[in-house]
Amino acid sequence: MTTIxxxxxxxTGLLHLGNIRTxxxxxxxxxxxxxxxxxxxxxxDQERSKDEYISQIKYDLEWLGIDYDExxxxxxxxxxxxxxxxxxxxxxxxxxxxxxxxxxxxKRKLQMAAGGKQVYDRSALKLTEQQIKDYxxxxxxxxxxFLLQTERMKWNDLLKGExxxxxxxxxxxxxxxxxxxxxxxxxxxxxxxxxxxxxxxxGDDHTSNTAVQIEIINALDKNKISFAHHALLKASTGDKLxxxxxxxxxxxxxxxxxxxxxILSLLATIGTSNSIELKSGIKQxxxxxxxxxxxxxPGRIEIGxxxxxxxxxxxxxxxxxxxxxxxxxxxxxxxxxxxxxxxxLETVEEISSWTDIxxxxxxxxxxxxxxxxxxxxxxxxxxxxxxxxxxWTNAIKEKTGRKGKELFLPLRVAFTGLTHGxxxxxxxxxxxxxxxxxxxxx
RNA sequence: GGUCCCUUCGUCUAGCGGUUAGGAUAUCUGGUUUUCAUCCAGAAGAUCACGGGUUCGAAUCCCGUAGGGACCGCCA
Numbered sequence: 453m454t455t456i457x458x459x460x461x462x463x464t465g466l467l468h469l470g471n472i473r474t475x476x477x478x479x480x481x482x483x484x485x486x487x488x489x490x491x492x493x494x495x496x497d498q499e500r501s502k503d504e505y506i507s508q509i510k511y512d513l514e515w516l517g518i519d520y521d522e523x524x525x526x527x528x529x530x531x532x533x534x535x536x537x538x539x540x541x542x543x544x545x546x547x548x549x550x551x552x553x554x555x556x557x558x559k560r561k562l563q564m565a566a567g568g569k570q571v572y573d574r575s576a577l578k579l580t581e582q583q584i585k586d587y588x589x590x591x592x593x594x595x596x597x598f599l600l601q602t603e604r605m606k607w608n609d610l611l612k613g614e615x616x617x618x619x620x621x622x623x624x625x626x627x628x629x630x631x632x633x634x635x636x637x638x639x640x641x642x643x644x645x646x647x648x649x650x651x652x653x654x655g656d657d658h659t660s661n662t663a664v665q666i667e668i669i670n671a672l673d674k675n676k677i678s679f680a681h682h683a684l685l686k687a688s689t690g691d692k693l694x695x696x697x698x699x700x701x702x703x704x705x706x707x708x709x710x711x712x713x714x715i716l717s718l719l720a721t722i723g724t725s726n727s728i729e730l731k732s733g734i735k736q737x738x739x740x741x742x743x744x745x746x747x748x749x750p751g752r753i754e755i756g757x758x759x760x761x762x763x764x765x766x767x768x769x770x771x772x773x774x775x776x777x778x779x780x781x782x783x784x785x786x787x788x789x790x791x792x793x794x795x796x797l798e799t800v801e802e803i804s805s806w807t808d809i810x811x812x813x814x815x816x817x818x819x820x821x822x823x824x825x826x827x828x829x830x831x832x833x834x835x836x837x838x839x840x841x842x843x844w845t846n847a848i849k850e851k852t853g854r855k856g857k858e859l860f861l862p863l864r865v866a867f868t869g870l871t872h873g874x875x876x877x878x879x880x881x882x883x884x885x886x887x888x889x890x891x892x893x894x
Numbered sequence: 895g896g897u898c899c900c901u902u903c904g905u906c907u908a909g910c911g912g913u914u915a916g917g918a919u920a921u922c923u924g925g926u927u928u929u930c931a932u933c934c935a936g937a938a939g940a941u942c943a944c945g946g947g948u949u950c951g952a953a954u955c956c957c958g959u960a961g962g963g964a965c966c967g968c969c970a
Contacts, residue, residue: 462970494970553968560966567895570966595968612899621897622966629968636970659898660965683900684964692963725907727918747907749900750963757905757919767932795931845928860928872930 455487456650459520460640462494463505466701467512469753470655470685470693473719477682478653479518480720480741490647491523496639498527512702516712517734522647526639533634536642536672537627540598545671546627548594549576550587572597572623593631597624598638598668605663610651610680612748617663625664637661641668644677653680653743656750680743683723683750690752700753709799714762723751730764763798774800782807792878809868810882820862826851827863828892834885841877866892 457478461471482489491513495501506525513520540546551559556572563570576597579587587594602619609615627638634642644652644665652662659681669675687693693700705715717731724745731737771778771787778785781804793806830847832840849859865871867888873879880888 460970464970497969500969549968551968556968564895569896571896597968615898618897626968631968633968635968640970655964656899657964658970661970663898681899686963688905690962721918722906725917728906728920729918745907747900749907751906754905754920760919763931797931842928849928856928864929870930874931875927876929 453650455482455485456490456648457482457487457653458490458492458644458647458649460492460494460643461509462497462500462636463502463509464497464500465505466703467509468693468702469700469715469719472512472516472702472715473685473722474653474655474682475513475518476516476716476719477743477746478651479520480738481651481653481743483738484741487650488521489519490649491520492643492647493523493525493527494636494640495525495527496530496634496636498633501527508703512706515706516702516716526643529639529643530634532646533639533642534632537596537634537638540627540668540671541596543671545599546596547576547599547624548584549597549626550579550584550592550594551576552592569621570623571621574624595626595630596628598627598664598671600624600664600667602667605666607662607666607679609659610653610678610743611746612659612681615659615663617660619663619667622660622664625668627668637664638668641665641672645669645673649677651678651680653682655684656681657684682746683748685723686750686752688753688755693753699755705758709801710758710762711765711800714758714765717761717765718758722753722757723747723749728757730761730768759798766797766800767794769794769800778803782811784811789882792874792882796872796874806873809870809873810879810887823852823854823862824866824892827866828889831885831888836881836885838877838881841880 459475459478461467461475467475479489481487491510493501493506493509495506510523537546559573560570577599600619600622604616605619606614606616625637626635628634643649662679662681666675666677666679669677685693687700702715713731713733716734716737717729720726720731720737720740721728724747726740726745731740769790771790777800778790781801785803785807789807789810790803793803796806797803827844827848830844830851832844845859845863849855852859860876861871864873864876867880867883
């Protein structure tokens with residue numbers, strides 16, 4: 453049987469490290485076993501779903517290199533949900549409820565005050581025909597609940613092991629709203645069955661929900677789906693992740709010029725027993741993927757690790773790989789320029805600060821003017837090569853008796869305005885004699 | 895309140911009854927680079943949340959406690 457997994461985001465916000473991790477795990481699980489991966493947009497709640505988020509989600513996935521064999525929107529399947537709803541209804545698994553949200557809220561508060569279970573009391577089941585008629589005459593429309601019959605739902609979770617949930621501690625789930633809109637608990641179960649999903653891998657927050665869904669799936673069909681629940685990720689502070697937490701959205705990382713492979717490498721590492729390292733590409737991540745390496749305890753997102761991985765990737769780039777990106781930043785960036793500068797970059801786009809230093813004359817104030825003046829006098833004529841710097845500084849050394857930091861640091865500052873940077877013997881060739889003279893003389 | 899789950903170096907983790915508790919990363923030191931980064935070599939870093947029990951022997955099994963998380967919605 454072919455493995456089929458799915459990622460089912462609701463388009464109510466941006467994708468972040470947490471939910472993209474779930475997507476990646478599902479994608480890798482499918483890829484690793486030669487299976488299929490489906491992108492399902494859970495947009496049954498039309499009020500909260502936004503088209504812009506749908507395109508953003510697809511763009512983020514594409515940018516990261518996570519492709520899908522098939523995609524569909526739940527909003528296109530309302531008829532099918534209705535059909536399956538009728539089936540469950542005729543099987544007597546669904547019953548009509550007439551409580552308003554306010555009434556339900558009041559019940560919950562009462563239950564909480566009494567210290568009992570906050571579970572729906574099934575009073576709708578005891579309604580007389582007359583009471584129902586009265587509600588209907590009042591203009592109330594029913595919402596529909598699924599009658600939970602299992603006391604304890606057990607399954608073998610691929611990540612958490614044997615799970616045993618007390619279903620009597622959970623309310624009968626509402627499957628259809630008063631306005632006829634199917635709820636996630638139901639539409640998801642219908643789709644997972646219809647699309648022959650073999651493995652549902654999702655966050656730990658769905659664990660008790662899974663108990664409910666298994667019973668629904670069993671009522672629809674024979675359950676053949678294997679479930680796995682991974683621990684959620686925590687923010688670096690130890691707090692839970694939020695959809696509104698923009699600092700970890702994929703979009704924000706892209707805007708910060710973080711490379712996709714850096715994000716993928718972090719995701720393939722965090723909360724797993726894998727070594728923290730930069731991966732060579734998505735292919736390596738697929739090959740190395742093992743579901744069992746994913747931990748059941750929540751991992752912390754360390755942005756510092758992401759940045760370190762990205763830095764490694766930047767320094768790994770060959771000029772040819774990113775030539776168009778570089779020349780777009782500055783057309784004068786050639787291979788020599790890139791190779792000289794890349795060791796000092798954390799993102800590719802940071803190169804712009806160096807094109808500025810190299811190409812635009814930026815005179816730096818020196819408090820060591822006499823020394824700089826002397827250096828100018830001793831500066832070799834062009835053409836310059838890799839030995840020029842040594843020849844030059846040796847001459848200065850001889851004349852002044854300076855050595856080490858005293859010798860070179862004032863020069864670096866005078867040429868670049870910075871106390872650190874690429875190797876001087878290469879950098880001075882990039883800047884060139886004319887510009888250096890210009891800078892020193894100012 | 896109920897249900898389910900988690901807790902091992904700063905961080906991510908290995909560990910499945912006998913280990914000097916291993917690795918990765920970060921940190922520090924030395925070497926290389928006449929700076930920084932890279933690279934190489936090395937070091938330090940964990941009373942295995944706490945308490946009890948089982949056992950000749952517990953990070954590992956059992957019970958309890960504490961801390962943390964998820965869910966308990968006409969959201970997903």
